[in-house]
Amino acid sequence: MSHLHTDHTFPEDFLRPDDRSPLEGIDESFVFTYDTYSDELGEGQRWSRWEDLEALMKGPEPRPDWVVTSSGAIDTELGVLKTGKEADVFLLEREDPHRPETAVVMAAKRYRDTDHRSFHRAASYTEGRSMKRSRDNRALKRKSTWGRQVAAGEWAVSEWNALRRCWELGLPVPYPVQIDETEILMEWITVTVDGSTETAPRVAQVRPERSVVEGYYEQLRDAMATLAQAGLVHGDLSPYNTLAAGDRLVIIDLPQMVDLVGNPRGMDFLLRDCANMCAWFRSRGLEVDEQELFGELMAHAF
Template structure:
């Protein structure tokens, strides 16, 4: 009977430690890296809830590059930006500790509890308001988290829907990042002053050069034209809820947006918006007339 032959001595390097990396020869698609995050947060901090939110509670795509969507991001309260009758606005920084260069500061608009959430002339704004988005209707039927917020009929939801729709129409509004209950996180509109970043002032606070004023009016007319073509009216437009971001005009505060035709006072609101804005432009030396602007807009509405 024959037996297999074996070497009489083992190779000299048999017991030598292997210098190769444990990952050498392994397909990179099977290799994962993990970031570790602190278990505790500091005062005024919270974990980002981005991953927990439903699609309709996040901003429209494509999203700007600055939006931080990391599941490990931390939101840090930076202070109050503005106080109001129905809502307060805070500054919040969102940062992934492993990607500090991508941190972003946003405006967080927080509507107050039910006792402070009733707008002046609220019935005039909500009359004739219709559900424009079929996906909101589907969310209502599914009784999803977003559907429950829509059903509650809160002003935060109204502003969120208005912001999303205006952004999708290409209007000059802050990008809406997310909504979570009665808080809306949105783009912080800023200007640079002496190398520092500051909140863009309201139009009512600035006295720009005549060429900038003319540019503002052209932007306003284009924005209002786009709105009325979509059957919408801001409803409370004035120099106090438009921002002067350098030579760019940005429209804010949209919870009372109304349907131009569906709301019995839709055209009255549009004329008032025109009058409020034209009064400011005249005070800055521009010869404009609200009736003329209103007539021009109505020609685009139908």
């Protein structure tokens, strides 16, 4: 009968396990670290819902480096930025407590529950509107969270889609970070004044030098031409919903964007946009004509 020999000889490392690091000899690809977060939030704070949102509810890729996507980030209310007829805009800071250097302040546009389905002059803007985005159609069929928001016909959804489309076209609009029900988080457009960061003023509020005015007009014309080529019209463009971010012109407030051809009044809206903006440029000493601009844009559209 054979006997089991128990007098094994083990490597020296196994005889003195306390001398070894717990991770020594382990493939680094199997090692990960994690941060723990407090369960407590302060007043005016909430957890970021970034990880809970579907892909269509997040901004287009590639995303700017400043977008905070950490699942442990905290959103902190900083106060009201602007009030409007259908929505109010707040400032909100998103910060990962373990990476405070990445904190970012964003604009949070919140449509009021009683108004977001009854936007003023809604019928004239929605007439002829079609669901051109195939991804929205797929979301509707899947009855996903995004699909339910699209089906509700909210104006927040309309603005979100417009912001995404404009950003993808390379237009000067705030980067759309996320949409969650009737709230849109987007880039906060700022200027630096005496070393401090402030909200960029509306174009109607500024009196820039002529060279800056000329630059604004070139940017406006290019942006409107790009929209026209895409078959789109802002629909409510004016010096009150364009921002003067230093030498840069930024277009905001897009929920009423219309189809240039699909909407029976698409060309009327385009001419009105031209008239509203040209009136401001003339008041700043620039000789521009809305009919000439309109004709130029129509040439881009067809």
